[in-house]
Amino acid sequence: MRVTINKNISLPIYIQIINSIKEQILSGLLPPGFVLPPERKLAASNGVSRSTVIKAYDELKALGLVESHRGKGTVVTEKIEPHPPSKKQQVFPLSWHPLFDKKLGNVNDTISDLMNAGSRQDAVSFDAGICDPRLYPLHQLQAILKEYPLQSEMLGLCAVEGYYPLREELSRLMEERSLSVSPHEVMLLSGSMQGIDFAAHTFLSPGDAVIVEEPTFLQAIQRFRAAGAKIIGIPLDREGIRTDVLEAQLARYKPKFIYTIPTFHNPTGVVMSMRRRKELLDLAHKYQVPILEDDPYGEIHFTKHKYPPLKALDQHGYVIYISTFSKVLFTGFRAGWVIAPEPVMKKFVILKQITDLHVNTPGQFILSRFLREGYYEDHLHQQVTAFQQKRDLTVSALHKAEGLLTFDVPDGGIYIWCKFPENIPQRALLSLCAAKGVNYLPGNLFYPQESDGEHFLRLNYSYEIPDRIEKGISLLLEAVGELNSRNKSPNVKREYNPII
Structure with missing residues (x-):
């Protein structure tokens, strides 16, 4: 057996030995059962150390090309031919349902x-x-894009919490809803439905109870059901959620949170009265249950009278507030926001980071300019x-x-x-x-x-x-x-x- 070694190149000698022997085995020059020279003999004949040959032989063993036999030495292994494929191999359909999470069933x-x-x-x-897409403010959007053409900074990453100038505009917008918050307290979402999803991830485990109005938003029911939660419905009347029924259920089920759409409720259109809003907050404080307030329709009001959000009335940090532009601007932008107590916001930021990192940057930039230029009102x-x-x-x-x-x-x-x-x-x-x-x-x-x-x-x-x-x-x-x-x-x- 001849091993080719060139001491003038940078390739380690033991690798040169491996490559030389490997090539001879794979080409058939060294047949199965061939006994390689002992380490000392191969080292002496090639002017290298025995440890170099031992290292090369060990690597060839790891590759399965040779094996050691007591009393015989290092031997080239037998070739293992793969079984020929069956001409009529039967493939069974994959059963997907046992692999799915049971909560989605x-x-x-x-x-x-x-x-x-x-x-x-x-x-x-x-x-x-x-x-109605015919009501989209296309001319204003085109004016923004003409004045502020796309730049590289508009196409890159932004903070997980959202594009800061847009958070500033949302802070100003919330003042019109009687809610004073700083930009640091606002986080952008991919629509308010993502806020519902984050709340389910943050609070709900299988078997936990969550209170909802009855009837309520279909996708909220689906999301809570997917979390394995026990959904407790509380009936509505013309003033909103029945707080007399609610208190008994709070005491009985100890829910993780109350989900409510207090203003122009979906699907009923009911507006929760001020009396009920205060009663709901009092019950939340009494039983220490947070409230998830969903407010997608609050600005679509046909009378001069306008109720403040629950978040604006909450003096003790119990309300998580979510809203969206989908109903008043552009459905396809999927831009919403959340305002929540700091411990909750930290959890939501983590979820945003591992879900989709942040809302798309160009959309946030356009919305920011749309609000700042006064087009929104x-x-x-x-x-x-x-x-x-x-x-x-x-x-x-x-x-x-x-x-x-x-x-x-x-x-x-x-x-x-x-x-x-x-x-x-x-x-x-x-x-x-x-x-x-x-x-x-x-x-x-x-x-x-x-x-x-x-x-x-x-x-x-x-x-x-x-x-x-x-x-x-x-x-x-x-x-x-x-x-x-x-x-x-x-x-x-x-x-x-x-x-x-």
């Missing part, structure tokens, strides 16, 4: 199913909680005026129901919560409306127990144009009338509160 993709199933392209949409006024006109049009069209639908007229927000006759099955109405070309969200989706809310529906009036609103309501009432007549239930005067 009770969460249904309800929204996607409703939007995709049986929807016609020309259908009138009262279902999604989005606003003018746009908000125009949008609220348009929404009020759409609400009035929707209400006027619904009044033609001749008692088949009952509802309260909301003073703001983007939803109307309706009740239809109990002789009409929800599935039948949903199916018939889809066939006629109008979509809505069924009320049972907004209850922790989906068996509730069977005879309610939610209408979003902010998305469609006026002509299509009138067309859609006409189709909806037509469907309700047909099913009511088909089931031959006598029309009776209905004076119930549609919230309950």
Whole structure:
């Protein structure tokens, strides 16, 4: 066996020995069973130290090319041929469900199913909680981009808490909501839904209780259910959450937090009275339960009277406040924010860092300029005026129901919560409306127990144009009338509160 060694190159000698022997084994020059020279003999014949040869032999053993046999020496190993692949190897389908987290087993993709199933392209949409894209302030955005063209600093990373100039603008914006906070107390989110997600991550373990209004925001129910939480629903009336019912449940379940939408509630449109706001805070303080306040609709108000957020009334740091621009500016920007006590904010910052690091920098820059240039106030006024006109049009069209639908007229927000006759099955109405070309969200989706809310529906009036609103309501009432007549239930005067 000949080993090639060149002492004039930088490659270590033991590696040169390894490469030389390895090449001869793999090429077949050294067949299986060939006995390599003893370490001393190979070292002496090549003018190297025995330790160098030992090191090379050890590496060849680690590679599985040679092995040591007592009394025989170092021997080239037998070649192990892989089994030839089966011509008809059977591959079984992967069973995904046992691999999924069991907490997600009770969460249904309800929204996607409703939007995709049986929807016609020309259908009138009262279902999604989005606003009319024709009201987007495109001219102002184009003016900002023209004055401030994209630069490298706008495309890089920013602080996890968010772009500081935007946090300054949000601090000023919160003053209009009777809440005084510094920019350091504000953190940007990818929409207010991320704040709900962070709260679930921070506070909830499987089996923990969380209090919600009943009905409430569908995605909040889904998120808390995904955390394995026990969701306790507290009924609403026209003043908001029933605090008399709430206190008994606080004592019984000791929940991790109370989730509430106090201003233009989703889906009912209810505004929590000042009396109830104070009672809710008093109960939170008494039972030491934090409040997660979701405020996406607070600035969409059609009257001069404006209630302050719970966060503005809280003197003891119990309220975590989340809000968003999705309902008043641009849905696709996915920009929201949170204001929370320092210990909570630290947890949220960690979650933001490991989730998506920060909200996209160009979007934050544009929003910051939009607020700073004074565009926000003018746009908000125009949008609220348009929404009020759409609400009035929707209400006027619904009044033609001749008692088949009952509802309260909301003073703001983007939803109307309706009740239809109990002789009409929800599935039948949903199916018939889809066939006629109008979509809505069924009320049972907004209850922790989906068996509730069977005879309610939610209408979003902010998305469609006026002509299509009138067309859609006409189709909806037509469907309700047909099913009511088909089931031959006598029309009776209905004076119930549609919230309950």
